[in-house]
Amino acid sequence: MEIRQLKYFVGVVEAGSFTKASALLHIAQSALSLHVRQLEERFGTQLLVRDRTGISVTASGAKLLERARRILKEIQLTEAELTNTVTSPSGEVTIGIPSGAARVLSGPLLESIRNELPRVSLKMIEGMTGPLEEWMAAGRFNLAVLYRTEDSVGRMTVLAREELSLVAPTDEPPFEDSVCLADLHAFPLAVPMRNNNVRRSVADVVAQHGCMLDVRFEVDSLSTIINMVIEGKAHSILAPSAVQKEAAQGLVRTVKIVDPVITRSVVLAVNPKDERSPAVSAVRKLIPKVARTLIENRHWSATAPDAG
The missing domain is CATH 3.40.190.10 (Periplasmic binding protein-like II)
Incomplete structure (x- = not known):
């Protein structure tokens, strides 16, 4: 049994007719019919039923179809692994x-x-x-x-390396270009959940300097946090990259946190x-x-x- 015979058999079944399979597989219809007939002779059983509407598989054909798909998939995976080289990774x-x-x-x-x-x-x-x-x-x-x-x-x-900033609504304080870590307590915050690395980084620095934060909302969705800031419902502490688009559009402001700078x-x-x-x-x-x-x-x- 040849690999191409399995490929042609699966192609005929999936196309629904020898005519369509011939066009898709770029092989003459007579050659396709020959290969399927050779499979049927080899197994000693009918695999396909041909009628005016196309083809359908027999019980034996359904079994071969299932196995053939597995075999062809394994061959495809093997080829990918063997050709996945340093010079041409795939x-x-x-x-x-x-x-x-x-x-x-x-x-x-x-x-x-x-x-x-x-x-x-x-x-x-x-x-x-x-x-x-x-x-x-x-x-x-x-x-x-x-x-x-x-x-x-x-x-x-x-x-x-990024420096975290206070992200503020456009029309609310602080209006300076920077804010001291010790002054962050004045701003109601929407921040990620406690298992978030950014949240942990901020919490560690805040704890080391004996400061406090006013965390009003814990939200594990960046888009939701940004929308809350845009709508004036909260401030947040994020990397400037997270709000570059909104800051450029004037929807939010980024205020650098200093004394100390929080770097990640x-x-x-x-x-x-x-x-x-x-x-x-x-x-x-x-x-x-x-x-x-x-x-x-x-x-x-x-x-x-x-x-x-």
Whole structure:
């Protein structure tokens, strides 16, 4: 039994007729009929019923169809694995990315993957940092963009460093360009849940300096938090990149937090079991390049890892 015979058989069944299958598979209808007949002779049973409306499968044909699809799928996967080389990586790569970083990084990254790694299929899952951390730890991603404090980066690749800001409604205080950490207590806040890395980073710095925050709302949705600020219902503490679009449109203002500045690192983590995958390695090398280009072109309000 030849692989192409299985391919032709499945093609005929899925097309619904020999005529349509002939056009889709680019093979003469007579040749298709011959291959199916050879299969029927080999198995000693009828596989297809032909009538005026097209074809239908017999009970034996249904069994072969199920097995043939599995076999062809395994062959496809095997070919992908064997041709997935360092020089021409291919396959699916899954990456988790926080909502804030996704607003500046996802579009350019997808464009770069399409142009530079055309055989790689990128599956991107966006979410808040708490769930992303848990899913990465559970091995659900090949790669993940995460947030870390300076002392907890470890072996992960630093993509950028961001300074957190107070995000304020346009017509409410503070109206200065900066606000001291000790003065943040004056502003009602809408912030992510406690398992969020940004929330933890702020809480750690606040606790170290004996300050207080007026947390009115805990919301695990970046878009909801931003809308609450726009509507004047609360302030928030976010990275400027998370609200670049709204700030540029004059919908919100970003006020730099000082004394001290709250800095976080945007890092790239890789699942240890995927480190040797050519496709994962290729995407892993491309992401820092995309991030640096965004920073240099001022499309990402952050600093490069080796800048000052």
